[in-house]
Ligand SMILES: Nc1ncnc2c1ncn2[C@@H]1O[C@H](COP(=O)(O)OP(=O)(O)OP(=O)(O)O)[C@@H](O)[C@H]1O
């Protein structure tokens with residue numbers, strides 16, 4: 047059974063139908079890709095899966111449990127983590143502090159009485175490891191706002207990883223990166239795939255074809271194609287030869 | 294926030310400097326033209342403003358009706374003295390409980406709001422409490438308020454001391470303030486302190502990291518109400534009365550201005566500075582002109598225009614320019630950890 051599934055999701059904003067009968071399944075341990083042109087509904091799909099929006103119809107399950115309509119924090123506490131297309135960092139915190147607040151044991155520390163001394167040396171150690179995973183070990187003390195763009199993108203991912211998630215949704219992690227930045231990110235994801243279950247939105251197919259085990263293509267709010275990169279490439283070639291070619 | 298060194302000292306060096314000034318104040322106050330009573334007022338308002346800054350500076354939630362909780366604390370203390378004659382400690386305890394309860398109730402209606410809606414709701418609630426204080430004659434004494442709330446003896450277990458003298462009262466308020474500073478520092482360097490700052494910087498991300506944002510906002514609002522209640526109790530003790538004026542919109546505005554002028558967004562000590570500036574302005578400008586508030590208002594506008602991070606922000610920049618990282622600038626207070 048798949049770790050995370052979406053069944054027949056519908057979502058509309060006012061008159062605009064943004065998701066129409068979207069069904070997806072993400073396997074544990076795999077890298078799944080979601081592809082599609084601008085405005086296709088990819089981010090909205092993530093927003094529905096992670097609890098920001100409640101779907102009008104359909105069901106979302108995680109680890110066999112129905113999580114449809116649960117609040118984002120509730121879903122997050124179950125082990126679903128995500129990054130954002132528009133950078134969402136704690137700008138005045140340092141890179142290390144960004145990771146620290148994301149650690150589940152720091153969050154759980156909220157319930158402890160504040161006067162109790164906390165030995166958070168372990169948390170800091172773990173936070174440093176997370177930073178090292180994305181190559182930011184040298185930036186621990188730099189405020190997030192002061193990091194260069196590419197490193198902010200890396201931190202955006204690291205914060206999602208710090209939550210010790212069972213599945214990670216990355217919304218266009220390559221947005222705004224140049225060729226070199228993309229190459230570095232793709233190398234990073236190749237590393238991470240051994241440790242995490244990943245779902246990545248991307249509208250550049252070259253990037254995903256090299257990384258993903260399975261790819262779903264969303265267009266006008268519908269899943270129009272799905273399969274392994276190889277199968278999709280073959281289909282694409284067939285389509286490219288035909289008349290109905292999309293740019 | 295969360296210290297990267299793994300340990301939060303109970304008392305920092307900045308605190309020691311502050312405590313030294315605080316407890317030596319009666320010795321040098323008259324030499325610089327000040328007096329004990331204004332010291333008491335300043336100590337009380339610092340408690341109020343530090344608690345308020347949990348909300349404004351750290352969580353980024355602007356409350357424009359916080360005077361309500363100061364007022365409720367003052368009334369609760371006053372009533373306890375008039376109707377129960379329960380002594381200082383019971384009175385202050387009741388003041389804190391009453392203000393906490395009121396803030397907790399209000400927070401239920403506020404905690405899912407952000408920005409302007411949050412601010413407007415705080416004004417609305419502030420006005421409701423103010424209105425009740427004026428109209429509920431039987432309990433609050435209406436516009437005149439509660440009068441003749443005599444200062445009782447302060448019981449300290451083995452002995453009790455009279456608070457009739459302003460100097461004694463000052464030391465009492467200063468001692469409470471010192472305890473509050475230590476507690477607040479702890480709170481801010483706990484995971485809770487990290488969480489409220491995270492919510493200020495990015496509420497969405499905090500929620501997607503599993504934080505129960507509503508509950509945290511509720512807690513911080515209620516907590517800051519508790520500090521306001523303590524300040525209110527002390528206020529009534531000092532003034533020997535409680536009256537609705539402190540709950541009015543313009544009185545609520547004072548604590549906002551103090552916090553901003555001092556630099557509550559960039560420094561733990563910002564509100565402290567802001568309160569001192571306010572009371573010095575009141576006394577110095579007030580001795581020259583009746584319209585001192587006008588000048589204070591202009592000062593406020595000038596600070597917001599030219600130095601939006603307040604005194605603490607300016608200080609931090611100057612300290613940075615002097616190039617010495619060792620200067621323990623108050624502005625480094627929040628980030629002193631890493
Ligand atoms: N909260 C919202 N309210 C109203 N309309 C929305 C909302 N969120 C998204 N939309 C609309 O839904 C459509 C799909 O948007 P979405 O952000 O999901 O696209 P996307 O596939 O992520 O595009 P991109 O590649 O540009 O990120 C767009 O037309 C957008 O304007």
Ligand SMILES: [Mg+2]
Nearest residue numbers: 088089090131
């Ligand atoms: Mg998008």
